[in-house]
Amino acid sequence: MQEDILIQKFKDLVPYASKNTLIGIGDDTAVIQLSRGKQLLATADMLMEDIHFRKRWGEPYLLGKKSILQNISDIAAMGGKPISALISIAIPDNYIETDILDIYRGIGDAAKKYKITICGGDTIKSSGGLVISVTMLGETDGCYPLRKRAKVGDIIAVTGSLGAAGAGLKLLEEGHSLDSANKVERSFILAQYLPKPRIREGQILNEIPVNAMMDISDGIGADLRRICKESGVGAVIEADKIPIHKNLEKVTDKPFELALTAGEDFELLITMNSDLFEDARKKITPIKLSPIGVITEEKDIMLLTSDGIYSRLADGFTHF
Amino acid sequence: MQEDILIQKFKDLVPYASKNTLIGIGDDTAVIQLSRGKQLLATADMLMEDIHFRKRWGEPYLLGKKSILQNISDIAAMGGKPISALISIAIPDNYIETDILDIYRGIGDAAKKYKITICGGDTIKSSGGLVISVTMLGETDGCYPLRKRAKVGDIIAVTGSLGAAGAGLKLLEEGHSLDSANKVERSFILAQYLPKPRIREGQILNEIPVNAMMDISDGIGADLRRICKESGVGAVIEADKIPIHKNLEKVTDKPFELALTAGEDFELLITMNSDLFEDARKKITPIKLSPIGVITEEKDIMLLTSDGIYSRLADGFTHF
Numbered sequence: 353m354q355e356d357i358l359i360q361k362f363k364d365l366v367p368y369a370s371k372n373t374l375i376g377i378g379d380d381t382a383v384i385q386l387s388r389g390k391q392l393l394a395t396a397d398m399l400m401e402d403i404h405f406r407k408r409w410g411e412p413y414l415l416g417k418k419s420i421l422q423n424i425s426d427i428a429a430m431g432g433k434p435i436s437a438l439i440s441i442a443i444p445d446n447y448i449e450t451d452i453l454d455i456y457r458g459i460g461d462a463a464k465k466y467k468i469t470i471c472g473g474d475t476i477k478s479s480g481g482l483v484i485s486v487t488m489l490g491e492t493d494g495c496y497p498l499r500k501r502a503k504v505g506d507i508i509a510v511t512g513s514l515g516a517a518g519a520g521l522k523l524l525e526e527g528h529s530l531d532s533a534n535k536v537e538r539s540f541i542l543a544q545y546l547p548k549p550r551i552r553e554g555q556i557l558n559e560i561p562v563n564a565m566m567d568i569s570d571g572i573g574a575d576l577r578r579i580c581k582e583s584g585v586g587a588v589i590e591a592d593k594i595p596i597h598k599n600l601e602k603v604t605d606k607p608f609e610l611a612l613t614a615g616e617d618f619e620l621l622i623t624m625n626s627d628l629f630e631d632a633r634k635k636i637t638p639i640k641l642s643p644i645g646v647i648t649e650e651k652d653i654m655l656l657t658s659d660g661i662y663s664r665l666a667d668g669f670t671h672f
Numbered sequence: 673m674q675e676d677i678l679i680q681k682f683k684d685l686v687p688y689a690s691k692n693t694l695i696g697i698g699d700d701t702a703v704i705q706l707s708r709g710k711q712l713l714a715t716a717d718m719l720m721e722d723i724h725f726r727k728r729w730g731e732p733y734l735l736g737k738k739s740i741l742q743n744i745s746d747i748a749a750m751g752g753k754p755i756s757a758l759i760s761i762a763i764p765d766n767y768i769e770t771d772i773l774d775i776y777r778g779i780g781d782a783a784k785k786y787k788i789t790i791c792g793g794d795t796i797k798s799s800g801g802l803v804i805s806v807t808m809l810g811e812t813d814g815c816y817p818l819r820k821r822a823k824v825g826d827i828i829a830v831t832g833s834l835g836a837a838g839a840g841l842k843l844l845e846e847g848h849s850l851d852s853a854n855k856v857e858r859s860f861i862l863a864q865y866l867p868k869p870r871i872r873e874g875q876i877l878n879e880i881p882v883n884a885m886m887d888i889s890d891g892i893g894a895d896l897r898r899i900c901k902e903s904g905v906g907a908v909i910e911a912d913k914i915p916i917h918k919n920l921e922k923v924t925d926k927p928f929e930l931a932l933t934a935g936e937d938f939e940l941l942i943t944m945n946s947d948l949f950e951d952a953r954k955k956i957t958p959i960k961l962s963p964i965g966v967i968t969e970e971k972d973i974m975l976l977t978s979d980g981i982y983s984r985l986a987d988g989f990t991h992f
Binding site: 356374375379380381382383384385386388391392393394395396397398400401402403404426427429430432436438439440441442471472473474476477478479480481483485487488489490492496498499500565566567578 | 676694695699700701702703704705706708711712713714715716717718720721722723724746747749750752756758759760761762791792793794796797798799800801803805807808809810812816818819820885886887898
């Protein structure tokens, strides 16, 4: 298919347009009108074949969805609301038209669900694997948590549970697929493709307010290290308190290690004044908010196990 | 190099930050404050190795610049002002650190020159060739020309001259380089890497106003076809009036064909009411504005040669 035809099909499959999108796909640029008193948020993520996913996994529709969901998660981690996205796709020769249209459908369905306008992008031929590059724009009223605002004495907490996306990745790499998987395995594979961006929770936590917040994309070890480095602090994490996904033991004999180092759960990792924690916990119900440790002056990240032994926390997820 | 180190080096090399960039690279999203009464423009372009450039051409610094310049051109084609960009880069194993830092330097220098803040992006490992995906944000006060606004009877005009970027591509593909090239060849190779975004001219033409405007990225044939299709009109172009770059004959025996079908000149292609043309021409001096034809009701794009023969205009540039 030619670029112009592909763009036309893409436009057809991503029809949602909010009223602040004055001009969408098809001109030199999109035109977006922002409300007064709002600030623009902008984030970008690139997904590449054989780095973040494999063609043989065979779920182009879910991959399209994921490309949107993981970018929404970054907006959520600033307490913001996603409004619009630009998608650039490099398409290799070995992708057939149905694959591409399934990716577009996934993008369109995710965008519609979260009321995001796909307002532009680029479509090119790929000399290698498939590449999906997304820029997501969002808005906020001007208060937002930052990675560099963690304070000594802050409670460290995390939403939901950890490890499901990593378990899904493990299953896919072992050759499982949605068709061949049992119920538990299916839920993990779906978790790998369909993270739940914590938009509502991010906004609530931002209002509490929390001090530092980010979404966990590279594993809690690596991402907590980023918060600590930016804030010039350290942390102690209690191993028993980390909310490991309950079914992880069904697919790995090292559920703890998987939950800690696996990326792409896209849960929110926050640090906040301990006096505000109970209020935060109640307000984000039914989503669980688990306290897992404290921010320390000592610039190291230590893991405290139930037998009282401290060790340095391992780093997270690296792609293939 | 690890992603975090690469991001740090990237931050160091793209230091410009405008005062409306409240938060730049390094958090979940950038935060950009827009002035009141302004509209946001957003555009994205992806550059991929062996589709848009070759590693053996060996000019990573210029490639970094180009990735910014061609995106600025899209903002210029809406009569807008570029303000900020997000850059996602996929880096293959066979690129050494100096290559990557040279790309960053090129991006940083182009951004600084045009007062654009690099406010975020993504850095990943590539499973194939190098990929540079840029999203450029800009602003406008709310009036902008669109591809779909060409009207029957409009003069069609183009800024500058055509073919230099295409000549540069031809020379590079033939194995020439900046080092081995003579003066004329060098100027063409530089034109391939360093398009001049027509920001000032775009703003002036927008104020005239013109009806339709776009930047020529895929050749005047393909791009005029887009304007005509969007506007539901056709065109007649006079072959003698097309502003072919004066030195093209030194590198090709088909200068006319090259000028017509070569992409990436990033000159502005406009259609406008003929009564306004002289005013427009004067105001954008010293940049040349050449009238090349008229918009017609008949939905075809015809080329009229000096001997009075009409033929259908060939389509433009396709990448490797």
